[in-house]
Amino acid sequence: MDRLLTVTGLSTEFRTERGIVKAVNNISYTVNESEIVGLVGESGCGKSVSQLSVMQLIPNPPGRIVAGSVDFDGTDLLQYKRESNEMCAIRGRYISMIFQEPMTSLNPALTICRQMTEVMIEHLGTEYKEAREKSIDMLDQVGIPDAAKRIDDYPHQFSGGMRQRVMVAMAMLCNPKMIIADEATTALDATIQAQLLELLYGMVDKYKTALVMVTHNLGVVARYVNRINVMYAGSIVESGTVNEIWANPMHPYTEGLLSCVPRLGEKLVPIKGMPPSLVNRPDTCPFAARCRYRQKQCFEQPVSELTLVEGTHYSACAVKLEGKV
Amino acid sequence: MSTYIIRRLFHSVIIILIVSLIVFLLLRALPGDPIMMLIAQNTNMEWTPEMIEALRDSKGLNDSLPVQYFRWFSMMLRGDFGVSIMHNYNIGEQLKSKVVVSMMLGICSFAVSIIVGPLLGIISAIRRGKFIDNVVTIFANIGITAPQFWIAILLIFLFSMRLQLLPIYGYTLPWVNLGLCIRQSILPVFVTALGPIASTARQTRSSVLEVLGEDYVRTAWAKGMNERKVLMKHVLKNSLMPIVTLQGTMLRQIVGGSVVVERVFVIPGMGKFMVDAMQGRDYTVVQSVTVVMTLVVVISYLIVDLLYGWVDPRIQYD
Ligand SMILES: Nc1ncnc2c1ncn2[C@@H]1O[C@H](COP(=O)(O)OP(=O)(O)O)[C@@H](O)[C@H]1O
Ligand SMILES: [Mg+2]
Numbered sequence: 001m002d003r004l005l006t007v008t009g010l011s012t013e014f015r016t017e018r019g020i021v022k023a024v025n026n027i028s029y030t031v032n033e034s035e036i037v038g039l040v041g042e043s044g045c046g047k048s049v050s051q052l053s054v055m056q057l058i059p060n061p062p063g064r065i066v067a068g069s070v071d072f073d074g075t076d077l078l079q080y081k082r083e084s085n086e087m088c089a090i091r092g093r094y095i096s097m098i099f100q101e102p103m104t105s106l107n108p109a110l111t112i113c114r115q116m117t118e119v120m121i122e123h124l125g126t127e128y129k130e131a132r133e134k135s136i137d138m139l140d141q142v143g144i145p146d147a148a149k150r151i152d153d154y155p156h157q158f159s160g161g162m163r164q165r166v167m168v169a170m171a172m173l174c175n176p177k178m179i180i181a182d183e184a185t186t187a188l189d190a191t192i193q194a195q196l197l198e199l200l201y202g203m204v205d206k207y208k209t210a211l212v213m214v215t216h217n218l219g220v221v222a223r224y225v226n227r228i229n230v231m232y233a234g235s236i237v238e239s240g241t242v243n244e245i246w247a248n249p250m251h252p253y254t255e256g257l258l259s260c261v262p263r264l265g266e267k268l269v270p271i272k273g274m275p276p277s278l279v280n281r282p283d284t285c286p287f288a289a290r291c292r293y294r295q296k297q298c299f300e301q302p303v304s305e306l307t308l309v310e311g312t313h314y315s316a317c318a319v320k321l322e323g324k325v
Numbered sequence: 326m327s328t329y330i331i332r333r334l335f336h337s338v339i340i341i342l343i344v345s346l347i348v349f350l351l352l353r354a355l356p357g358d359p360i361m362m363l364i365a366q367n368t369n370m371e372w373t374p375e376m377i378e379a380l381r382d383s384k385g386l387n388d389s390l391p392v393q394y395f396r397w398f399s400m401m402l403r404g405d406f407g408v409s410i411m412h413n414y415n416i417g418e419q420l421k422s423k424v425v426v427s428m429m430l431g432i433c434s435f436a437v438s439i440i441v442g443p444l445l446g447i448i449s450a451i452r453r454g455k456f457i458d459n460v461v462t463i464f465a466n467i468g469i470t471a472p473q474f475w476i477a478i479l480l481i482f483l484f485s486m487r488l489q490l491l492p493i494y495g496y497t498l499p500w501v502n503l504g505l506c507i508r509q510s511i512l513p514v515f516v517t518a519l520g521p522i523a524s525t526a527r528q529t530r531s532s533v534l535e536v537l538g539e540d541y542v543r544t545a546w547a548k549g550m551n552e553r554k555v556l557m558k559h560v561l562k563n564s565l566m567p568i569v570t571l572q573g574t575m576l577r578q579i580v581g582g583s584v585v586v587e588r589v590f591v592i593p594g595m596g597k598f599m600v601d602a603m604q605g606r607d608y609t610v611v612q613s614v615t616v617v618m619t620l621v622v623v624i625s626y627l628i629v630d631l632l633y634g635w636v637d638p639r640i641q642y643d
Contacts, residue, residue, distance in 0.1 A: 057546055059538075083552050092549030099547075104540040108639060109562045118558070119548050154638045170548070 004177055004210050005031040005054070010068030012046075012053045015061065019279040023049040025234035026067070028306075031178060034208040036201070038221035038242075040257060041231035044275050047214045048100075050231070051180045055097055056082045073177065093123040096171035098200075100183035102163040106155035112139075112166055113151045119173050138169040142199055161192035165199065172203055178210040185220065197224070219261040222246065227312070230254045233276055233286035236306060240313035250315035252291045285317075293319050333630070337623040341616060348615045349394050352608050359410040359606045360386065366411075384410050386608075397612060406613040411605045416613050419598070424617065426496055427583055427594035431621075433514045434579050435572075438521035443568055445522070446529025450564075451556070453534065461526060468523025473582055477516045477589040484512065494591040513590045517582045521575040528571055532564040539563070562636065569633045576625045580618055 012024040023046045031037050039047050052058050054070050056077060070077040072095065080086040091097075099105045107115055116138070117131035126134070132151070139147035142165040155163060164184060171179050181200060185193040201224045204211045213221050221228060221242075228245050230238040230253065238251040249255045256271035273290040285291070288298040297318070304318040315321060360381050364372050381387050385396065400407055406416035449461035485493040492509050499506040536542060537560060545559040587596035595614055602610035634640040 055547060057543060085551065088549045088551045090549070091547055097547040099540060099544065101540050105544045107541040107545070107559050107563070109566070109637065110558070111638075114558075118550070118554075122554070123549060156639050167544075 001032040001035060003030060004033045004035075004073060006069075006071040007050075007054065008069050008071070010050065010053055010070065011066045012049050012058060012063060013066050014063050016279070021278045022234055022281055023063075023278055024053060025281075027231070027234075027236045028068075029229050029236060029239065031210050031212060033177070034204070034210055035227070036204065036211045036213060036225045038218075038225040038228040039212060039214045039231060040218050040221060040228055041216060042257075042271075042275055043216055044278075045231045046234040046278070047216075047231055048182050051097070051182055051212065051214060055091055055095060055180070056080065056087050057091075057097075058082075089123070092119050092176075093174045094176050095178045095180065096174075096176045097180045097182065098164070098167045098171050098184040100186055102160040102167070102187055105167060106163055108155055111152050111154055112158075116151070116166075116170050116173060119170060123174050135169070135173065138173055139166065141172075142166070142169040142203070144169070161188050161196060164188065164196055168196075168200055168203060172207060172209070175207055176209060178212065179204060180212045180214065182214045183216070186215065186217075193220075217261070218257050222261070230257065233281070234278055235286070235303075235316070237287070237316045238314065239306060240309070240311070244309075244311060244313040248309075248313070250309050250313065250320050251287075251317045252293050252320065253287050256290075293317075295319055330627070330631075333627050337620075337627065340623055341619055344619045345398060345612065345616050346394070348612055349397070349608075350390075352606070352611055353390070355606070357606050358386075359608055360384070362605050362607075363411055386410075397609065401613065401616065407609045409602070409607055409610050411602075411607045411610075416610055420595070420613065420617060423593060423595045423598045423614075425498070426592060427587070427596060428621075429499070430496075430510065430513055430517065430586075430592065430594060431579050431583060433510060434517040434521070434582075435576065437514055438518040438525060438575060438579075439572060441518070442522040442525025443529045443565060445526040446568075447533055447556075447561070447564075449526070450530045450533035450537070458530075461530070465523040465527045468519045469527070471519075473516055473520070473585050474589055476519060477512070477586060480512050480516065481589070496590070496592040496594070509590075513586050513592060516589075517579055517586050520578050520582065525568060525571060525575065529564065529568055532567050533560060536560050536564040566633070566637045569629065569636050572632075573626050573629045576629070577622060580622055 007030070008028045010024055010027050011022070014021040014023055025046070027050055029037070029039075039050070041047055049058065049063070053065050054072075054077065056065075058065060060082060065078060068078065072090070077087065077090065106112075113132060113135065116135035117126075117128060120126040120131040120134060121128065136147045136151050139151060144150055144162060144165055150158075155166075158166065167184070184200065185196045188196060197220065200211070203209070213225055215221055218228075225242060227239070227241050229236045230245070230251065232253045238245065238249070238254045240250075245254060246258070249258055253271070256269075259269040260271065271290060276286050276289065283302045284300070285294075285298045285303040288294045291298065301318070304316055304321070306314040306316050307318075307321055309315050309321070360377060363380070364377065378387075385393060388396070397407065404417070406420060408414065409416055409419075445461045445464070449458040452458050481493055484491045491511055492505070496509050496513075497505045541563075542555060542559055545555045550558070583594060584596035584600060586592070587594045588600055591597070595618060599611060599614045599618075602614065
C-alpha cells in the first residue's frame, strides 16, 4: 500500500489570555491509501485540533501551527496559506472532513441540494443538473429514503442521524483520497451510531478511500480500523495495530481507555482524574498524575519519545518499556 | 400562509382601531382646543359666547365623545377624512400630496439604510480591528447618539450655507424636476437614514462575527470553498436574518424621524403637516394623519415579516 499522508512533528498552539495552549505537541503519524486509522483519546486531548491543522482550518488568531510538516500525496500542505487557492483545491476534493455536530454543521439557510452540488461544481466543474443527479445518487447510497425529493429539503427537516448521512454523502461526492471523521457518530444514539459506522466503513471500503476515525471511544474503532494512534494531552502516546494494542497495551493511558470499553460481564472502570491543562505544560509525562504505575522518575525526567516495542507497536511510557511493572 | 396573512391583516385592523382611539382621546385630553385657536387667529371679529357655541356646534365638537369618534371613523372607512377644523380644507385631498412626498423620502431613506447599513457592518466585521472597522464604529456611534435636528442643522450650515452645494430647504417631486429633487433629497435622506444605517451596521457587524464562528462556516471551508464563496454563500444570508427583523424598527424610526426632518428642511410631507396641525389643535387632521402613518407602518411590518420567512426557511407561518 502506498503512503498517502505523512504528518511529521506537527505542533499547534493557541494564544489565549491564560497563556499558550499547546493543543498539539509534536505529533507524527501516517495514513496509507485506503487504510482506516483510528485516533483515540479523551476529549480535550487535541484530536480535533490535530485534524483541523492537517486541513489548515485552525482559526487564526488565536491558533497557529508552529512546527511540523503535513505531506499529502507528495506535497507539504503547510507550505500553503490557510485561505490559499491551493489549499481550497485540496479541501473537499482530496481530503473531506465530517464533523461531530450534526445539528450545526450544515447551513440552515440553504437546501441540501445547494450545499451538495456546490462541492462538485467548485472542484470538478460539473454542470448543475449533473451535480444534482450525482448528489441524489449519493444520498441514495447513504440510505436517505426518497432522496430525489428530500434533496430539496433544508437541514432542519432531517434528524441528527440523517444529517450525518448527508455529511457522509457530501464528503464522498468528489471521491476524495481521504476522509477525516471527527467524532462523526458521538452525538448520536447508540443504534443510530452503529448504523452510521457501518455506513461509513462500507462507503470507504467501496470507494477505497482512506479514513481517519477520530473518537474518544476505543470500542467504536476496534472492529474496523487497521491501526490506532492513542492521543493524550496533545501527544500521541501509543501507536500500533489493533491487535498489538488490544492484546498488549504498552501505555497506562491506553490501558485505562480499554477498561472504559463496555464488555460483556465486566465492570466499566473509568480513568480517575481529568486530563491536565494544556496551558504552559511542563515536559514531564502528562499522564503521571493519574497513572497507576507512576514512579519518581515520571515527575522528574522529560517524557520519553514514542519508542518501538515490537513490530509496528510504539509507546511513550518509559516505565512500562523498561519492564519495571 | 394565506391564513397567516389574513390573521395578520385582522391584527392590523385591531391596531389601527386602538391607535385611532388613543389619538382621539389624547388630543382631547390636551390643554387648548381648536375653537379657541381659531378665535385667537381671527381677532378682527367680535366673538360673543353664542357665536363660539354655534361654531363649536357646527364643527360637531359638542356631541358626546363616542358619537364624535364613530362619526369620524365611519367617515374614514368610506374614504372621507373630513375637513380641517382650522382651515376648512379637505383633509383627504391635502393628505394625498403629503403622503406622496413623505413616501418618496421614506422609501429613499429606507433603501439607503438597508443597503449602506449591512454593507458597512460586513466590511467592518471582515476587517475586524483594522482602521476601517474603527471608522465605521465611530460613525455608528455618532449616528446612534447624535440628535437628528442637530445633525440636520450642522449639515445645512456646512453644505448649503458655507459651501453652497445644496439647496437649504424645500422639496420638489422627481417628475417635476429630477435634478432639483435629487439635490434637495440628499441632506434629508442622509439625516433620516443616519440612525437606521448606524444601528443596522452595528447589528450586522456582530451578526457576521457570530456567523463566522458557526460550525457550518467551518464546513464550507472544509468543502474547499474559497473566501469569497464562504462569505457570499454561507455567511451573508445567515447573518442578514436578524437584520431583516430589525427593519421593522428601522421603518418606525424613519416614519418618526420624518416629523423632525421635514420640519427642519421645510418639506411639505406628512410629518410637517402633522406638526402644523398639532400646533393648531386641529383634531381631525392630527387624527387622520396618525391613522394613515399607522397604516403605512403596519403594512410595512407585514411585508418585513413575510420577507423574514423567505430569508429563513426554518420559519413557518401558521
Ligand atoms: N479556539 C481555541 N482557542 C483556545 N484553545 C483552543 C481552541 N480550540 C481548541 N483549544 C484547546 O485545544 C485543546 C484540544 O482541543 P480539541 O482538539 O478540540 O480536543 P478533542 O481531543 O476533544 O478534539 C483543548 O484544551 C482546547 O482548550
Ligand atoms: Mg474534538
